[in-house]
Amino acid sequence: MSSPVTGSTLDPAPTPARRPAAGRRSFRPSVPTLLRIVLVVVVAILPIYLDQSFMQTGLFAMAAILGAIGLTILTGSAGQLSLAHAFFLAIGAYGYAYFAGASGGPGSAGASGLGLPSALAMVLAVLAAGVAGLLFSPISGRLRGIYLGVASLSLVFIGSFALENFTSITGGFNGRAIPDLSMFGFTFADSNPPLTVLNVPYGRFERLWYLSLVLVILGYVFAKNVLRGRPGRAMQTMRDSEVAAAVMGVNVRLTKAGAFVLSSMYAGLAGVLLSLVFTHVVPDYFNLALSVSYLAMVVIGGLGSVGGAALGAVFVSVLPQLLTRYSSSLPFVAQPGSGGYDPGVVSSLLYGVVVIVVVVFAPGGLAGLSRRLTVRRRQRPTASDPTSVPQV
Amino acid sequence: MTRFLDLLVGGISLGFIYALIALGFVIVFKATEVVNFAHGSFLVLGGYVTARAHDHMPFIPAVLLGLAAAGLAALIVERLFVHRITAGNVNALAIMTIGVDIVLITELTRRFGSNVLNLGDPWGNKLLHVGALSIPQSRAAAIVVAAVLIGAFFAAFRYSSWGVAMRANAEDGEAAALMGIRRGRVTATAWVVAGVLAAVAAIFLTAFPSPGLDASVRDTALRAFPAAILGGLDSTGGAVLGGLAIGLAESLTAGYNVTLAGGSLGDVMPYLVMLLVLLVRPSGLLGTKELSRV
Numbered sequence: 168m169s170s171p172v173t174g175s176t177l178d179p180a181p182t183p184a185r186r187p188a189a190g191r192r193s194f195r196p197s198v199p200t201l202l203r204i205v206l207v208v209v210v211a212i213l214p215i216y217l218d219q220s221f222m223q224t225g226l227f228a229m230a231a232i233l234g235a236i237g238l239t240i241l242t243g244s245a246g247q248l249s250l251a252h253a254f255f256l257a258i259g260a261y262g263y264a265y266f267a268g269a270s271g272g273p274g275s276a277g278a279s280g281l282g283l284p285s286a287l288a289m290v291l292a293v294l295a296a297g298v299a300g301l302l303f304s305p306i307s308g309r310l311r312g313i314y315l316g317v318a319s320l321s322l323v324f325i326g327s328f329a330l331e332n333f334t335s336i337t338g339g340f341n342g343r344a345i346p347d348l349s350m351f352g353f354t355f356a357d358s359n360p361p362l363t364v365l366n367v368p369y370g371r372f373e374r375l376w377y378l379s380l381v382l383v384i385l386g387y388v389f390a391k392n393v394l395r396g397r398p399g400r401a402m403q404t405m406r407d408s409e410v411a412a413a414v415m416g417v418n419v420r421l422t423k424a425g426a427f428v429l430s431s432m433y434a435g436l437a438g439v440l441l442s443l444v445f446t447h448v449v450p451d452y453f454n455l456a457l458s459v460s461y462l463a464m465v466v467i468g469g470l471g472s473v474g475g476a477a478l479g480a481v482f483v484s485v486l487p488q489l490l491t492r493y494s495s496s497l498p499f500v501a502q503p504g505s506g507g508y509d510p511g512v513v514s515s516l517l518y519g520v521v522v523i524v525v526v527v528f529a530p531g532g533l534a535g536l537s538r539r540l541t542v543r544r545r546q547r548p549t550a551s552d553p554t555s556v557p558q559v
Numbered sequence: 560m561t562r563f564l565d566l567l568v569g570g571i572s573l574g575f576i577y578a579l580i581a582l583g584f585v586i587v588f589k590a591t592e593v594v595n596f597a598h599g600s601f602l603v604l605g606g607y608v609t610a611r612a613h614d615h616m617p618f619i620p621a622v623l624l625g626l627a628a629a630g631l632a633a634l635i636v637e638r639l640f641v642h643r644i645t646a647g648n649v650n651a652l653a654i655m656t657i658g659v660d661i662v663l664i665t666e667l668t669r670r671f672g673s674n675v676l677n678l679g680d681p682w683g684n685k686l687l688h689v690g691a692l693s694i695p696q697s698r699a700a701a702i703v704v705a706a707v708l709i710g711a712f713f714a715a716f717r718y719s720s721w722g723v724a725m726r727a728n729a730e731d732g733e734a735a736a737l738m739g740i741r742r743g744r745v746t747a748t749a750w751v752v753a754g755v756l757a758a759v760a761a762i763f764l765t766a767f768p769s770p771g772l773d774a775s776v777r778d779t780a781l782r783a784f785p786a787a788i789l790g791g792l793d794s795t796g797g798a799v800l801g802g803l804a805i806g807l808a809e810s811l812t813a814g815y816n817v818t819l820a821g822g823s824l825g826d827v828m829p830y831l832v833m834l835l836v837l838l839v840r841p842s843g844l845l846g847t848k849e850l851s852r853v
Contacts, residue, residue, distance in 0.1 A: 321830030332822030519661030
């Protein structure tokens with residue numbers, strides 16, 4: 168970014184447009200806010216038009232947004248590299264299955280469950296992910312950044328060991344079925360009650376779509392506020408210099424552990440949503456590659472930026488689907504399973520390359536690029552943004 | 560007792576292999592402050608080139624080609640990417656290597672398909688009988704080769720001018736540059752040496768008791784990361800110590816079939832050991848503690 172100093176000293180007082188007239192509070196949303204509202208409306212209308220496979224991809228993308236927001240708080244704002252995200256997603260997914268599932272129910276593969284109301288189970292699953300993050304805090308609170316990165320690797324492997332072997336909870340290698348979510352007599356599944364909107368039958372995906380949308384909006388606003396507030400400032404100071412943070416009165420250990428817990432709760436929520444879309448979870452899914460793909464999302468979006476994490480999550484989740492759909496019309500993309508460059512391989516290669524390119528050439532990621540564009544258009548540097556991207 | 564000795568020798572040889580990998584990891588970290596998550600893929604790449612080259616030539620030239628390929632890959636990554644962002648923070652560089660890892664392992668996995676490749680090593684499944692012990696020849700070779708390489712590395716690190724330059728650079732890069740040390744050359748060699756050591760490890764990691772080379776070997780190679788962390792990321796001696804500790808722990812756990820809830824703990828033992836050590840010593844056994852003066 169160009170020097171903010173000249174801009175801020177020469178800047179006149181804040182423009183009146185931003186300040187409501189004294190005595191009368193008028194709501195005049197800024198352009199970005201309007202764009203966000205339009206985006207939400209568009210996403211809310213989409214289920215009427217999209218087919219099932221795109222609905223599923225969209226749901227994955229929304230779950231991924233929540234997970235990526237969690238990771239960008241931890242890795243971007245607090246500066247703690249974590250490869251354990253898949254582990255916390257798994258805790259969310261399996262936690263929900265365990266709390267809501269009935270013992271010996273259909274598809275449970277002999278796994279037991281507590282049979283709690285599913286809405287309560289969802290909350291408990293998110294809390295369980297948070298507790299798992301807390302249990303890791305004796306380690307996460309003490310290690311320096313890069314040591315934590317490798318130490319968190321262990322959680323993925325220990326996690327997949329646990330998922331395959333603690334069969335009474337996880338159902339073992341073949342996984343276990345996920346019970347439907349129901350709230351206030353409304354079930355997020357294909358029936359009960361049947362629902363048709365504008366001649367489009369609203370089944371599982373359509374219903375989960377709105378649930379996810381609400382959760383994404385809440386998660387987004389919450390993360391924005393956390394990062395803008397005192398804890399966010401503490402995390403960013405700690406990222407830039409632990410010593411300086413400690414001198415300013417930030418409890419470094421507590422902040423690190425807190426960032427870890429918050430991020431794992433986001434991951435837990437994402438895990439619950441993913442499991443609801445899958446309807447059946449298997450240990451194989453929660454592997455190192457999943458952790459790496461979440462890291463790719465936050466890096467592509469721009470480390471530390473909540474909006475960027477959302478963009479990155481959409482990019483990484485939707486890319487394979489788009490390539491699969493249009494593989495026949497794209498040159499050099501082979502059919503799946505042919506051993507050539509099938510859509511899965513191409514999208515992995517692409518996002519690997521994008522990660523490298525972003526780190527080397529555009530450290531701010533997508534969020535940084537859009538910020539740079541706005542700055543250029545306004546021909547003056549904006550006031551420094553507290554959630555700005557770290558120098559990567 | 561024989562069983563214990565068998566496992567002990569097996570663990571030591573596995574430990575030496577891990578030590579080779581961990582050493583590369585540590586050298587790269589010392590030279591450029593990068594935690595190289597692509598190290599496992601370099602290893603698989605070296606193995607892959609060796610295996611493919613062996614179809615056309617004897618074992619030794621094939622191995623040399625494999626070593627060259629892994630070294631070259633490391634050199635390219637260093638020159639193209641790491642070199643450009645040395646001033647950046649460590650996390651960014653680590654994430655960049657994760658990007659490299661995604662690209663390499665995706666392409667290699669695609670090439671492997673469902674095949675398990677044989678590197679064509681000369682030891683096959685022959686056994687070496689020492690007293691009551693019978694050790695696979697490949698394991699014995701691993702111990703000898705790794706010990707020689709590690710010894711040579713430590714000698715070079717201590718006495719050669721390259722080693723002095725390496726250590727000076729790790730101590731204080733700027734001062735080293737002012738003293739006339741060509742940092743670019745030092746860091747590039749460090750990456751090449753790391754790549755070559757990984758490719759050597761690939762040969763032994765895929766030889767007889769193991770089934771062969773496929774993309775899952777990378778996960779085995781990843782177990783050298785705990786070794787490096789447990790010894791201390793910036794300590795070459797620690798890498799060897801950590802490698803041996805991890806190798807022994809894995810071999811003994813797998814050999815005595817220590818299980819938890821019905822699953823063998825052998826594969827996760829390295830990570831458990833690492834977590835335990837980190838609880839007590841957050842910067843590893845021999846790593847430098849970071850002190851900050853205010």
